[in-house]
Amino acid sequence: MPDEIVDDAAEAGAPLPAPSEPTLEIVRHSAAHLMAAAVVDVFPGAQYDVGPAIEDGFFYNFRLPDGRHFVDDDLQRIESRMHELAAKKIAFVQEVVPRHQAIEMFTAMHQDFKIDIINRLPEDVATVSIYRTGEFVDLCRGPHVPDTGWLKAIRVLRIAGVYWRGDARNEQLQRVYGTAWFTKDELEAYMHRLEEARKRDHRRxxxxxxxxxxxxxxxxxxxxxxxxxxxxxxxxxxxxxxxxxxxxxxxxxxxxxxxxxxxxxxxxxxxxxxxxxxxxxxxxxxxxxxxxxxxxxxxxxxxxxxxxxxxxxxxxxxxxxxxxxxxxxxxxxxxxxxxxxxxxxxxxxxxxxxxxxxxxxxxxxxxxxxxxxxxxxxxxxxxxxxxxxxxxxxxxxxxxxxxxxxxxxxxxxxxxxxxxxxxxxxxxxxxxxxxxxxxxxxxxxxxxxxxxxxxxxxxxxxxxxxxxxxxxxxxxxxxxxxxxxxxxxxYAGHFPLWLAPVQCALVPVQDDSEEVMAYIRSLAAGMRERGLRASIDERHGERMQARVRDAELKRIPYVVVIGKRDVERGDGMVRVRDVRRNVQEDVSTGDLIDRLAAEVSERRPE
RNA sequence: GCCGACGUAGCUCAGUGGUAGAGCAAUGGUUUCGUAAACCAUUGGCCGGGAGUUCGAAUCUCCCCGUCGGCUCCA
Structure with a gap:
């Protein structure tokens, strides 16, 4: 998708004016620089390729010395170094330098990728923009946050092998993904969102x-x-x-x-x-x-x-x-x-x-x-x-x-x-x-x-x-x-009623009463006659609370609890729990069946 | 296919060289309780598969299978 597209031209050429307020994208791009700086510190001799902001974060691609690959333990080392550098509030300083001078500089630094990127720029580009962050220098048109002190809400997330310039025939580089936000609360919220998405993962x-x-x-x-x-x-x-x-x-x-x-x-x-x-x-x-x-x-x-x-x-x-x-x-x-x-x-x-x-x-x-x-x-x-x-x-x-x-x-x-x-x-x-x-x-x-x-x-x-x-x-x-x-x-597992494998769970308050069980069985039969799929929790000896919980965990849309009081009252009313809306209501069994049947035939989405 | 991480009971995981553990689930029993987890007991494992190193391997090495995060691909 477009968020993965790496545009080399965006990494160099004419500098962009800094907006009055840094955007999240600028924060992330600056975080990418910070990460590259940290990687170069932790792995001397590392070469850095491109490192854009992407949706929800950033990445940077590297070639490590001696053909080394990142391993999971490196993530923490990189992140720790990033926090150290952030605490120093190192300024992002821009310079516009002649093209040949930039090439000489990156040649001296053995940064082959940067030289390659400059060489790919159109011939009429005479100067390029670079950014210094302390010792670290990157080819970049910016803009950036004023200093690394802005980069507090950061996390290094994962590593990946990626092909240079996205082509499987090329050398494989090492990519590190991270995320960055304005505040730690936003970072926490993002991590929480990831967790929520994991919970609705269809495989799970x-x-x-x-x-x-x-x-x-x-x-x-x-x-x-x-x-x-x-x-x-x-x-x-x-x-x-x-x-x-x-x-x-x-x-x-x-x-x-x-x-x-x-x-x-x-x-x-x-x-x-x-x-x-x-x-x-x-x-x-x-x-x-x-x-x-x-x-x-x-x-x-x-x-x-x-x-x-x-x-x-x-x-x-x-x-x-x-x-x-x-x-x-x-x-x-x-x-x-x-x-x-x-x-x-x-x-x-x-x-x-x-x-x-x-x-x-x-x-x-x-x-x-x-x-x-x-x-x-x-x-x-x-x-x-x-x-x-x-x-x-x-x-x-x-x-x-x-x-x-x-x-x-x-x-x-x-x-x-x-x-x-x-x-x-x-x-x-x-x-x-x-x-x-x-x-x-x-x-x-x-x-x-x-x-x-x-x-x-x-x-x-x-x-x-x-x-x-x-x-x-x-x-x-x-x-x-x-x-x-x-x-x-x-639907996070909560299928619409017409698609739910079990549409209504019938739960006895106590299962030792033949009267109650008979009532439940006749209600289930009535539902079945109308094409509804009801299940009766016939496990012996479970507490009603546990049965309700199990029905909810199974994402059964409606739960009806029936006990002696309902049967003895004889008015046909039962209490229905609507699991998806988390509400309870007293309704007659006849109305209940009509309602569910209508919800099914209309294919109501929820 | 490539880079990295993994594979231990049905599920979630602990165990890092000395014969395998927890919670949940399941099963049996006790309890019969009014809207999200009663209590007790029992069962359950060729530690993904194969080969190797070692007196000894869940643990170390290699190969295969599978899973996960990316990359490439997705016609």
């Missing part, structure tokens, strides 16, 4: 709520869904199917493996081989591949017979499981896996139909996402990748413009992702912001002229002539696994 909630797991025996990036997770997933799929049925989609099914030829024709083996599992070879020498995408199979369904213009748009939908070889270091919970199920569809239509289809598709997409409680979106338009792309540039332009037009009709921010398209076509991604402001890529909609050509697809138009259809690839959840994980984090 998945285990706590018994939703899914990643057995080592199966392999990295290959999740299994437990009964409760499977139920949520089924509810998601059921609703998606219903919407697709209403949306004019046809349902298809395709196998998980295929002979290699299919992926030769599609171009996947040429362009996507890195993302595919290695082939299985059969006795006769035939190679079979696990499919990384469903499109070629849907194309074969289209091509199984001659198509008429009357059939178009033909929308083929499938929850299609695909397998992608993701590098070991990138696998992450449910959001980056090696086996996933896409809510995948391919729309075959005539060129004239494309625009209408894209517009209605975008509506359909946003509507579905909103039904799952995601409401804050922006769109991203990804254009032709410079190197990895098939097909004529003109066709890419037509497709890109069609997507742009469909997107612009909306009241949503549209950002450009230059060169981020698939190898076969440009795409629109729907990005959603979650409850704590993070953005996630959700749906993708891709226009494709290539596959119809590669697979020689046709339909007969109203004059009896053969025409080539165009294809739209689209996945709205993206992958069900990923969407599941995002929803889980968005």
């Amino acid at each position: 909630l998945g285990a706590e709520l018994d939703l899914f797991s990643f057995p080592d025996e199966i392999g990295s990036g290959l999740p299994v869904f437990h009964p409760n997770g499977g139920l949520v997933r089924k509810l998601m799929e059921d609703y998606s199917r219903q919407r697709h049925e209403e949306g004019g989609y046809s349902f298809v099914n395709t196998p998980h493996i295929t002979k290699e030829d299919l992926f030769k024709v599609s171009g996947h083996l040429e362009w996507f081989a890195d993302g595919m599992f290695p082939p299985m070879e059969l006795d006769e020498g035939t190679k079979y591949y696990l499919k990384p995408m469903n499109c070629p199979m849907h194309i074969l369904i289209y091509r199984s017979r001659m198509r008429s213009y009357r059939e178009l748009p033909l929308r083929l939908f499938e929850f299609g499981s695909v397998y992608r070889y993701e590098k070991s270091g990138v696998i992450h919970g449910l959001t980056r896996v090696r086996g996933l199920t896409m809510d995948d569809a391919h729309i075959f239509c005539a060129r004239e139909q494309m625009m209408d289809e894209l517009i209605s598709l975008l509506d359909f997409t946003l509507g579905l996402l909103r039904d799952f409680g995601l409401t804050d979106f922006y769109l991203e338009l990804s254009t032709r990748p410079e190197h990895k792309a098939v097909g004529a540039v003109e066709e890419w332009e037509v497709a890109t413009n069609a997507l742009r037009q469909a997107a612009e009709g909306r009241n949503l921010e549209l950002v450009l992702d230059e060169g981020g398209g698939a190898f076969y076509g440009p795409k629109i991604s729907v990005q959603a912001r979650d409850a704590i402001g993070r953005t996630w890529q959700m749906s993708t909609i891709q226009v494709d002229f290539q596959f119809p050509q590669r697979f020689d697809l046709h339909f007969v138009d109203d004059t009896g002539a053969e025409q080539q259809p165009i294809m739209i690839h689209r996945a709205l959840f993206g992958s069900i696994e990923r969407f599941f994980g995002i929803l889980l984090e968005h």
